[in-house]
């Protein structure tokens with residue numbers, strides 16, 4: 367049983383929050399709700415009091431049960447803000463304390479997770495981007511909203527994930543211990559293979575999935591090493607050991623070193639299969655014959671996943687990712703074939719294409735074993751998928767002992 371404070375902000379998505387509160391309570395967690403004053407225009411205090419059986423206040427000066435509130439703040443295991451508005455995110459970033467929710471967040475030791483919901487224009491506004499980045503850098507888990515219908519009648523990114531997905535995410539967060547004492551090594555991002563001092567061959571991987579997996583493993587109590595290639599600094603999680611490995615060769619070295627003593631190794635990085643055979647020491651010039659056609663000779667890189675899977679020193683669980691294009695059937699078949707070929711214990715197959723799989727988008731992942739048996743099918747934001755996937759991998763590890 368965990369003690370959870372659910373903060374509720376003034377957005378239309380607040381009408382979904384009672385479902386999350388009820389589900390958490392059904393799972394045996396103790397929930398206290400702190401709505402912002404604005405949110406009570408959407409869901410009233412009476413609803414929260416009836417649902418939780420606890421007194422509910424919105425302002426800093428709502429006596430006389432303040433002592434009880436202080437106790438709740440001190441003993442909370444998690445603060446979940448559902449939904450988080452642009453206004454509250456800005457207040458959290460600035461350290462404001464002009465309502466009970468903000469002052470609780472400012473004073474509590476518990477980790478904070480926020481599920482923003484707002485119009486696309488507010489979510490993409492540089493002010494909000496900046497606030498989200500700053501909060502993430504301070505360790506607040508800001509879960510990306512999803513793409514879909516918005517209350518304005520528009521469609522776009524900014525919709526709060528469905529209550530069931532939020533509950534799954536929170537339950538995964540609230541079951542620390544599943545990976546406690548475990549060492550987890552994860553690779554993320556896309557390698558860049560240098561052509562000359564200013565150019566490289568790269569790919570479109572953002573590293574979001576690997577970072578989300580590292581956060582999920584950290585939240586389940588693991589000690590995590592994240593080997594990252596060219597991932598935006600703002601995306602990198604806190605509370606994990608970060609190792610930079612910008613090209614395939616550096617990643618191979620880092621993975622060989624850090625896999626020692628690991629219980630779980632996940633290769634989520636998009637590693638280049640080929641690199642230029644020769645790296646020019648000075649910038650390649652567009653002159654002479656090269657002005658018409660530049661021929662670059664490529665040589666294969668180390669297949670890190672295959673190497674880690676072949677040379678095993680311990681009983682670690684090795685998981686690869688397979689980025690596949692094609693229709694539903696052919697990409698599943700291709701992924702299953704890859705699971706066998708690479709010798710990894712499991713492969714998470716994820717569909718990629720022009721508009722799928724890369725960056726800040728929803729994703730769908732199928733987990734298969736070496737026999738090609740489908741073990742799970744996860745969809746939603748990368749955070750939601752990562753936490754469901756990591757919980758499944760943790761269960762699998764526990765079942766091995």
Ligand code: CTP
Pocket residue numbers: 614633634635636637638639667668669670671672685686687688689690
């Ligand atoms: N991988 C790796 N080393 C490489 C290339 C890929 O460790 N040099 C890993 C990736 O991290 C991923 C898995 O192999 O976990 C599958 O990557 P993917 O690009 O889907 O497959 P490839 O092996 O490159 O095969 P193909 O491009 O033919 O689909």
